[in-house]
Amino acid sequence: MANEVANYTEDSIRSLDWKEHIRLRPGMYIGKLGDGTAQDDGIYVLVKEVMDNSIDEHMMGFGKTIDVKVSELKVEVRDYGRGIPLGKVVDCVSKINTGGKYDSGAFQKSVGLNGVGTKAVNALSSFFKVQSYREGRTKVAEFERGEIRNDEAEAASSGRNGTLIVFRPDDTIFKNYHxxxxxxxxxxxxxxxxxxxxxxxxxxxxxxxEKGLYDLLLRKTNADTLRYPIIHLKGEDIEIAMSHSNQYGEDYYSFVNGQYTTQGGTHQAAFREAVVKTIREFYNKNFEATDVRASIVGAIAVRVQEPVFESQTKTKLGSQNVAPDGPTMRTFVNDFVKKALDDYLHKDSETANLLLKRILQSERERKEIAGIKKLANERAKKANLHNKKLRDCRIHLDDKKGDDDLRNASTLFITEGDSASGSITKSRNVQTQAVFSLRGKPLNCYGYSKKVVYENEEFNLLQHALNIEDGLEGLRYDKIVIATDADVDGMHIRLLLLTYFLQFFPDLVRRGHVYILETPLFRVRNKKETIYCYSEEEKQTAVAKLGNKPEITRFKGLGEISPEEFKGFINAQMRLEPIILRKDTSIEELLKFYMGKNTPDRQNFIIDRLKVEKDLVAETTG
Known part of the structure; x- marks a missing residue:
């Protein structure tokens, strides 16, 4: 101890410049790094930081068009706003606390008020270029990892006013990104x-x-499943849209000053509360809040002064007030919803009747399963004390305290059988990785009501492990990874699990929490090197590289991969395939086709797409 004190001298104190600090602690500025497989990975935050500046210009009335090009590794954003003042082009992208948004008169309701945005993009890019066009003149500067490499003098230009940013995320920080x-x-x-x-x-x-949040809900939902036309209401600094569908759960899209707050916050909480309160008063009935909100799809956008977010990446609003001296967020949202929604329902009696029918249906469904739900929850509570299916981790997404990076790394692997779960359990990181072991093939729950979730012990225990019975607010794991064998049975289990999530917890999929674990199909090795291959094409490349007839092992199941080998497949660089719902995907139609009883149609679909192994080899070598 005395030795440590003696070594702690003036030389131990080090000051970092702006780019060194950003590169050393990128999570402080852009959240998690990631490789692009998750929607909130850092490379998308970089795009947003640049886009936000262009959007702010548009909000101020300058520029109605933004041109964006994104290739596999490079991003270009060109706006047609006023352009950065030419004498400050370099400072704006390379000096912390330099920007045009500190004067609240100019950018009162902007997102990027911390002066860090483009500086973080600059520091975390292997190539960064900024060019401003302003009143017939232009200025260009180029950087590499925050270091200026080219600082051109101002020159004449015929380009329209505005700013061009080009950057390439640094692949030494964002490993294997796409x-x-x-x-x-x-x-x-x-x-x-x-x-x-x-x-x-x-x-x-x-x-x-043209219609804002109305268009958003129309795109995010299947119009045929909505129980009544979308209610769209706009006020000063607030806009909402809502309807009810046939899905389970609640689905919200919330925004602050143009920022998508994926984790909600005070504005979303106020919206949920205000809708219940207004509907109770309109119908003069003391409905259960869960019955009012069941199957709701809603969107809210607010603009506030000096927003306070709970993290640097601005995914959750923490502001209690809409302005430093203004009303609380709760009062502001509630007053608007109370008047606007109440007026709407008084004017549109047909919508009011359809809304009431949906609430009464939710009430009936809740009462029908109340008994079985109580018994199932008691069973699950007992099972959780000695739950052999779940080998839990120590850090969870819903922990109130702790390192954000570790909470965001929390992962639940869903495996089949003892051998596969055994390999993952022995090789996992016990801090952030948990394992849930399936007994065999789960039930095909397509077409069942939510009652089956409580009657089926395995589904009920999985629901409790995830902590999603009452919504995603308490979700315990950021990533839910289906880890099954790459054979017919494994693929079938994947489909059955996806059916369960899409049928009863579609928000888990919509919000990008569900993934498929990719594990190697082949191991190709000689005495000097081992290469793991995830496809026939990768195998052919590995064989060509190692030459002289290397040993090739075909993994038929996860249980065949030793725990020591498995460590390399579930670490920070593990290959995950996100489950993405495309904009034109109807969950109902999707499940009906793949999991329903239309056997001839499905058989023809499969037969038309069958490929034998020799065709696959021909494709990869030809």
Whole structure:
């Protein structure tokens, strides 16, 4: 101890410059890093930080179009706003606490007020270029990992006013990253819905909305399943849209100053509360809150001054007030909903009747399963004390305290059989990785009511392990990973589990929590090197590389992979395939086709797409 004190001198104290600090602690600025398989991975936050500046210009009345190009590794964003003042181009992207948003008169309701956004993008990019066009002049600067590499003098230009940012995320920080088009598609649509009249041209596709959140709900839901037309209400600094569908659970999309708050916050909580309160008063009935909100699909967007978020990545609003001296968020949202929704229901009696029918149906369904639900929850409580199916981890997503990176790393692997779960259990990280072992093939629950979740012991225990019975607020794991063999039985189990999630907990899939674990199909090795291959193509490449007839092992099941080997497949670089619902996907139609009784149609679909092994080899070698 004395030795440690002696070694703690002035030389031990080190000051980091802005880019060093961002690169050393990127999580403080952009949340988790990731490789792009999750919607909130850092590479998407980088895109958002650049886009937010262009959106702020549009909000101020400058520029109705933003052009965006994203290739596999590079991003370009060109807006047609005022352009960064030419003398401050370098400072704006490389000096912390430098920007045009500190004057609240200019950007009163902006997202990016911390002066860090583009600086973080700059520091975390292997290439970063900024070019401003302003009143017939232009200025260009280029950087590498925050270090300026090219600082050109101002020059004449015929380009329209605005700013161009080009960057390539640093692959030494974002390992093996790639952009998933569906995630970027969602991002561009959200920007369009929140900025009616704005046009975004993204990779050749035009994104434009005239009706804002109305268009958002129309895109996010299947119109045929809505129980009544979307209610769309707008006020000063607030906009809401809502309806009820036939799905289970609640589905919300909430935004603050154009920022998609995926984890909700004070504005979303106020919206949920205000809807219940207003509906109770309108019908003069003291409905259970869960009956009012069951199957609701809603969206809320607010604009507030000086928003306070609970994390750097701004996914959850913490502000209690809409302005420093303004009303509370709860009062602001409640007053608007109370007047606007009440007026709407008085004027549209048909919608009011259909809404009442949906609430009464939810009430009946809740009462029908109340008895079995109570018994099932008691069984689950006892089972949880000695739950052999669940080998839990120590850190969970819903922990109130602790490191954000560790909570976001919390993962539940759902495995089949003892051998597979045994391999994962022995090789997992006990801090953040849990394992839930299935007894065999779960029930095909397509077409069943939620009663089956409580009657089926395995489904009930899984629901309790995830802690999602009453919504996603208490979700214990950020990633739910289906880890089954890559054979026919394993694929069938995947389908059965996805049916369970899509039927009863669709929000888990919509919000990007469900993944498939990719494990190697082959091991190719010689005395010097071992290569794990995930496809026939990778196997052919490995054989060519190692030459001289290497040993090839075909893994038929996860249980054949030793725990020591398995460690490499479930670490930070593990390969995960996210389950993504595309915009035109109807859950009802999807489940009906794949899990329903339309056997001839499904048989023909499969036969038309069958490929034998020799065809696959020909494709990879030809």
């Amino acid at each position: 952009f998933i088009p569906e995630y970027l598609d969602d991002l561009m649509w959200n920007y369009s819905f929140l900025n009616a009249g704005l046009t975004i041209n993204f990779n050749g596709t035009k994104y434009h909305s």
